[in-house]
Amino acid sequence: MDRPENLDYELLACVIEHGQQFLGKPPDLLQSLCEDLLKRGLPLARVHVTFIPRHPQLRVGLLKWIPNRPVSWGHISWPDASVRSPVFRRNPLYLLREGHLEEVRTRLTDTNRVERFRLTRELAKDGMTDYFALAINSGLQAPNTIAFATHQVGGFTEADVDRLRTIAWALQVHMQRDTWYTLSETVCQTYIGTRAGQKVLNGEIRRGQYSRINAVVWFCDMRGFSELSRLHADDVVFDALHTFFDAVGSAIESNGGEILKFIGDSVLAIFPYGGEEEAEAACKAAFDGALGCLESLDRVNRARLRAGSENLRCGIALHRGQVLYGNVGTETRLDFTVMGQTVNLANRLESLCGKMGEHLLVTDVVAEKLGARVTARGRYSVKGFGQPISVSGLPPDKVFEASKAPAAITAPLFEFNEDL
Numbered sequence: 354m355d356r357p358e359n360l361d362y363e364l365l366a367c368v369i370e371h372g373q374q375f376l377g378k379p380p381d382l383l384q385s386l387c388e389d390l391l392k393r394g395l396p397l398a399r400v401h402v403t404f405i406p407r408h409p410q411l412r413v414g415l416l417k418w419i420p421n422r423p424v425s426w427g428h429i430s431w432p433d434a435s436v437r438s439p440v441f442r443r444n445p446l447y448l449l450r451e452g453h454l455e456e457v458r459t460r461l462t463d464t465n466r467v468e469r470f471r472l473t474r475e476l477a478k479d480g481m482t483d484y485f486a487l488a489i490n491s492g493l494q495a496p497n498t499i500a501f502a503t504h505q506v507g508g509f510t511e512a513d514v515d516r517l518r519t520i521a522w523a524l525q526v527h528m529q530r531d532t533w534y535t536l537s538e539t540v541c542q543t544y545i546g547t548r549a550g551q552k553v554l555n556g557e558i559r560r561g562q563y564s565r566i567n568a569v570v571w572f573c574d575m576r577g578f579s580e581l582s583r584l585h586a587d588d589v590v591f592d593a594l595h596t597f598f599d600a601v602g603s604a605i606e607s608n609g610g611e612i613l614k615f616i617g618d619s620v621l622a623i624f625p626y627g628g629e630e631e632a633e634a635a636c637k638a639a640f641d642g643a644l645g646c647l648e649s650l651d652r653v654n655r656a657r658l659r660a661g662s663e664n665l666r667c668g669i670a671l672h673r674g675q676v677l678y679g680n681v682g683t684e685t686r687l688d689f690t691v692m693g694q695t696v697n698l699a700n701r702l703e704s705l706c707g708k709m710g711e712h713l714l715v716t717d718v719v720a721e722k723l724g725a726r727v728t729a730r731g732r733y734s735v736k737g738f739g740q741p742i743s744v745s746g747l748p749p750d751k752v753f754e755a756s757k758a759p760a761a762i763t764a765p766l767f768e769f770n771e772d773l
Contacts, residue, residue, distance in 0.1 A: 354455060354489050354525065357518040364516055367393070368523035379416055379531050380426040386520075387418045395516060396505035398481060402524075403446060403498045404491070404531055445470050449488035449498045459484045460508050476502055483508025487521045492529045499524065547611050548625070552689065560687060563679025567632070568623040569639040569671055569719065570691065570699040571610060573601060573646070575618040576666030576707060594618060596653060597665050604646035608638045613690055619703075623676070623691055636673060636722035643669045643713050644751075651753040668706030671715040672699040701735040702744065709733075711746045712753060720745040 367389060375382035379402075387400055402416035417425045445457040461467050461477040461484055468474055473484055486500035499521050503509055509517070541550030575581075575597050582590050598615060605612055605622045614621040624642075626635035647667065654664035674695035680687040698716065706714050709730070720727050720743075727745040734741045 354487060354518075354522055357515065357522055359515040359518075360522075361516050361519040364390075364393075364519045365523050368520060372524075372527050376527075377530065379527070380424040382527060383416050383418050384424045387420075390520070391420065395513060396503045396509070397501060398504045399476075399500075399502040401500045401502075402528065404528060443471050445472060445484075445486050446498050446500070449486060450495055452488075452496075455488050457484075457486045458514075461502075462508070480504055482506065485509060485514060485517055487518065489521050489525045489528060492533060497525075497528045499528075560680065560682065560684065563677045565675055566625050566678045567627065567635075567674070568625045568676050568678075568691065568695075569632075569635045569673040570676065570696050571605065571620070571622040571624065571639055571642070571669065571671055572696075572699040572703040573620050573667055573669040574703055574707075576668060577663070578618040581663055593663070593665065597650070597667070600649040600653060600665075601646050601667070604642045604649060608642035608645065610639060610642055621691070621696075623678075625678075632673060633722040636671070636719050639671050639719075640715070640723055640726060643671065647712050647753050667712060668703055669713045670699050670702035670706060671713075671719045672702060673716070673719050697737060698735070698742070701737060702742075705733060705735060705744065709746075714744045714746050717743040717745070 368386060371382055371386045371389065375385060383400065383402065387397060390397055397418075398420065400416075400418040404415075415426070445459070448454045448457055459466050459469065459473045461473060461481050466473075467477045476484055481502045482505060484500065484502050486498055488496035488498055491497040501509070501517050503513075538550070541553050575594070578594075581593060585593075597618070598620070601620050602612055605620070608624075610622045610624045612620060612622045624635045624639045626632050646669065650665055650667055658664055672695055674693075676691040676693045676695050678689075678691050680689050681692075682688050702714050702716065706712070711730070714730070715723070715727055720729070723745075726748075728748045730744045730746045732741040732743050
């Protein structure tokens, strides 16, 4: 927002003082400032702040202050589809966020105007008399917002509104700081990974910098991807790959794993653990994730086969041990990854899944933590390792029928159901 015409320098100094005292602590800043504003005669009954960066995985920052209560504070996932939904459009913040208005004011005693938004209707029911919201510059395309409400008879005076504009203008720089930090955190977690992203934010970005950690390494690959690509247009293949990654990724993350890479049609992930006493929990988490992935794919495949489309086959390998966890690359382009013999063996084991016709294979050091949940499959030679390795797979009664069905790859391109 632009500098207000009737700038209140006393309030400006007040905001600056609180901002310096609580730098980087938005909840404490809002709590302290609003309590001070009450003492200065501003009739505030509620203050609500939103930080809304435009991003595919929106994490919206929310601050809410009510007198005599601690400020509620948090970041929530808010998919872009929700922001564009009819429900959100019935919110005054939509008008601010989309740039239709710079300010929204609703006198909540006006029965006609109060019905315009569900929010203002709810505020009126709570006994509020006036609502004033402003868009403030976030430094990004979408603005942040701040909204004030009062119980005062007659609502805010024009002098009150001028003072609120001063407060909103002065708070911009503090909100921008949190917006950029939140966006940086979200981007790092989305494109790099939760743990790796945090390392970047912590400044652990020197080329070649690494640590040794224990982890269950997950390597999986889509079966028949080359055939799928040969038979279908690129956009159809792209959609199928997204469906596959959704099943794999959600299974990994919901069980505490971290996706490190999407490599063509393959996924590399880790389930870190501390000492050997934590290895069993990590192995079980990775195995539960693998079962969840295969079950999810089987549900997808039943629908795809009914539509005459290919099923999405998958091979998953789990191995555990010590890995090097750090960044590699050039002077200008770095990438967080894991390396070492543990990763190499997981990769080779995944290739063995296809040769053996297995959905899931684990090494003996993982199998020993899973007990009867897996069945020994014997010893096999793998490329790059001198001695044969012992592998285990799913028990015979664990069958994913749709995923084992013959692929329905006879349908011409135009019959592919893109709604799936």
